[in-house]
Amino acid sequence: MFKISLNKQTLKTTILDLKVGQNAIIRQFVDHEATCKLLCMGLVPNARVELVRKAPFGGALYIRMEHHLIAMRESEAASVEIELA
Amino acid sequence: MKTVKVALAGNPNAGKSSIFNHLTGLRQKTANFPGVTVEKKTGHSEIEGFHINFTDLPGTYSLFPNSKDEKLVTGILCNPQNESFPDLIVYVADVNQLERHLLLATQLIDLRFPVIVVLNMIDVFEGNTNTLYADQLEAFLGVPVLVTDARSGRGMAELKQKIAAFCRNGDAGFVRQEAIYTFSKTEQSVAQQVETLLGNHNLYRSKLIAHHHHWLDFLQMAEIIQIKSFIGEACFEDIRLQIAETMTRYAGIQSAMSRVVEEAASKEQQFTVKLDAIVTNKYFGPVIFFSLMFLIFQSIFSLAEYPMTWIEDMFSGLGHYGRLWLPEGWVTDLLIDGLLAGLSGVLVFAPQILILFFFLALLEESGYMSRVVYMFDHVMQKVGLNGRSMVALISSGACAIPAIMSTRTIGNWKERLITIMVAPLIPCSARIPVYTVLIALMVPAGSSYGPFNTQGLVFMGLYILGIASSLVVALMLKYFIHTDERSYLMLELPQYKKPIWSNVGLEVWDKLIAFVSNAGKIIIMISIVLWFLASFGPANAIDQAAQTATVRAEQAGLDETQSQAMIQSAKLEASFAGHLGKFMEPAISPLGFDWKIGIALVTSFAAREVFVGTMATIYSIGETPKNRRCGSAWRLSCGRAR
Known part of the structure; x- marks a missing residue:
């Protein structure tokens, strides 16, 4: 019982919760409409992501994937559920 | 023989344009896809005796589109009646990011197109000591797979052979039989x-x-x-x-x-991430951006000065000799004062445009532009724009037309529309002479405000006013335009790479030709119409006005230059153009404008820079180095007398 609720807890973590320099594995997507866009850019479940830095004026994140680098808004990041690596 | 239509498709940053340049060289042209402001690059080539038309489709991630560009590609590929519907697709993928780049490839293959898959940037891939098994990929996709490096030209001969093989043998071997994706x-x-x-x-x-x-x-x-x-x-x-x-x-x-x-680890990505630690740094990032912009615009003005002077001197020389050799009459006047002056008025801006687009192509090719989009997205969001609007706003420093074209990458309708509406408010290079002449008219030369030259300060102020007004108008439009569409940033930050010079060259050449031929046609036409309006008047009103002015100038005891200026001004007032200005004066007088500015306003509908020439003639400001540029094109046409 305890374990299940813990799982739920970890699954609610999104890219937005990452600290700069932290790594994570993508688990699933919250928001259907954004998902299409995210998938096309190569953010697929089980892919590894790292938050490299935040934009100078805020609002956007610099994300490193295994093969490429991506910029996304905080609202977009909030729709990607992750598991901390 | 039948022409074979080949389309190049692929994700953005796959090196598609480089391959396209290799295949077509200078035999390419840029137009718009019908009905939309999306650039259509086409070119043709003869390969082994087959005549082939190439179309460079805009970069696309998937056939589930998110931007106008991508919608266009999907629309073409879903409609066999479309004139751009290809016979063969050359699919360009970055071999270093193969997984993501193959998504669209599998969709195109499932559309039953004959496809050649080209794995580009193989040199970077091998430099990282990775190994590729192309035959395995061929087995998976069911279509031919080639490797290329557009930078060195490696693999291009094989690609041409494959295209020729398709022309000779048809679909067999190029179309996969059963679908990759199985339907529910x-x-x-x-x-x-x-x-x-x-x-x-x-x-x-x-x-x-x-x-x-x-x-x-x-x-x-x-x-x-x-x-x-x-x-x-x-x-x-x-x-x-x-x-x-x-x-x-x-x-x-x-x-x-x-x-x-x-795979082994990628070296390039590490380099890019390290460089970005400075280039997109919280403090250095914006400083680097603004310094870069300052340097670019500074160099435009200082570098362009010389070729602009040459072009002017060449045209005034041509006009001078033309007048010596050609018989006097209205045909000569038309040729020299109308056509030649118009041509000079167009070409004089070519150096500025060339230099600015050179720098912009460089920023784009190297990958820096994406960083600008990322850094400023949040600021742009606040005024109802997208980070991608930055590209358009910077381009409009050169010319608003390519700036508007570049808004096609903005997926959200509202953000795209606002960007299109405010981009022309950014001072473009053609507005500089307008500012210069207005300042020469309104601000006394030599005056200073503290340690600064007042004219210089006013000039900078006008520039800042232009930029600020575009942001303020954007902010206002944000509350008037509504859309339910969602706005996205989601942007790829390509790895930094040395620009391919032939790509930069072709890009600049393309933009320059577009300016000279498209804008040029209109400016020259207007120049000829203006020449007519300003040279002729009702009955012999012009001659009478000239005589009256001559008499008055003599009475006032003016020197040669001053009296010529007075005569010139009087002649213009009596011409059709003068009448037109007088006619519209009541409508614009509430703004504080008189008939003289009225004429200039009418003429500037053709192009903003024409305003300058008109003003210069009407106010007859003398030939000082500061306003030389501004007046010359028009002066050539309106006043032989100086």
Whole structure:
């Protein structure tokens, strides 16, 4: 019982919760409409992501994937559920 | 012989344009796709005796489009009646990011197009001591796979041979027989219904049409209604099925990739991340950006000065000799004062445009522009724009037309529209002479404000005013324009790379030709019309005015230059142009404008820089170095007397 609720807890973590320099594995997507866009850019479940830095004026994140680098808004990041690596 | 239509497709940053440049060289031209402001690059080539037309399709991530560019590509590929519908697709993928780049490839293959897959940037890949098993990829995709490096030209001969082989032998070997993606029951039934309705014999195309029926423009109203009912009956959930399809495709690609690529770590990415630690740093990032912009615009003004003077001198020399050799008469006047002056007025801006586009192409090619978009997205959001608007706003420092063209990458309709509306408010290079002449008229030369030259300060102020006004107008429009569309940033930050100089060269050349031929035609035409309006008047009003002015100048005891200026001004007042200005004076007088500014306003409808020439003549400001540029084109046409 305890374990299940813990799982739920970890699954609610999104890219937005990452600290700069932290790594994570993508688990699933919250928001259907954004998902299409995210998938096309190569953010697929089980892919590894790292938050490299935040934009100078805020609002956007610099994300490193295994093969490429991506910029996304905080609202977009909030729709990607992750598991901390 | 039949012309074969080949389209180049691929994700953005795959090196598609470089391959296109290799295939077509200078035999290419840029136009618009019909009805949309999306650039269409086409070119032709003879390969082994076959005549081939190439189209460079805009970069696309998937056939589930997110921007105007991508919608266009999807629209073309779903409609065999479209004039750009290809016979063969050359699919360009970055071999270093193969997994993501293969997504669109599998969709195109499922559309039953003959496809050649080109794995580009193989040199970077091998430099990282990775190994590729192209035969495994061929087995997975079921179409030919080649490796290239557009930078060195490696693999281009093989690509041409493959294209020729297709021209000779047709589809066999280029089209995969069975689909890569297997439909679910719902998809199958809807796709079959659409297929029967449209009679298009392609299940995957039918499925795409079912997904996109609400915006595909080639469908009839009755067809759309039919498709809507199919979808409703079958519970065809658009977004959910798009996700399911994309995930399934990725799963297939991922399992194949383990056989296709053996990888070591990437060196380039580490370099890019290190460089970005400075270039996109919280403090250094914006400082670097603004310094870069300052340097670029500074160099435009200092570097362009010399060629601009040469061009002017050349044209005034031509006019001078032309007048010596040609018989006197209105034909000569038209040639020299109308046509030649117009030509000079166009070409004089070519150096500025050339230099600015050179720098912009450099920023784009190297990958820096994406960083600018990322850094400023939040600021732009506050005024209702997208980070991508930065590209347009910077380009409009050169010319608003290419700036408006570049807004096609902004997916959100509202953000795109606001960007299009405010980009022309940014001072473009053609407005500089307008500022210069206005300042020469209004601000006394030599005056200073503290340690600064007042004229210089006013000039900078006008520039800042232009930029600020575009942001303020954007902010206002934000509250007037509404859309339910979502706005995205989601942007790829390509790895930094040395620019391919031939690409930069072709890009600059392309923009320059577009300016000279498109803008040039209008400016020259207006120049000729203006010449007529300003040279002729009702009956012999002009001659009378000239005589009266001569008498008055003599009475006032003016020197040669001053009296010529007075005569010139009087002649213009008596001409058709003067009458036109007088006619509209009541309408513009509430703004504080008189008939003189009225004429200038009318003429500036053609191009803003024409305003300068008109003002220069009307106010007859003398030939000082400061306003030389501004007046010369028009002075050539209006006043032989100086």
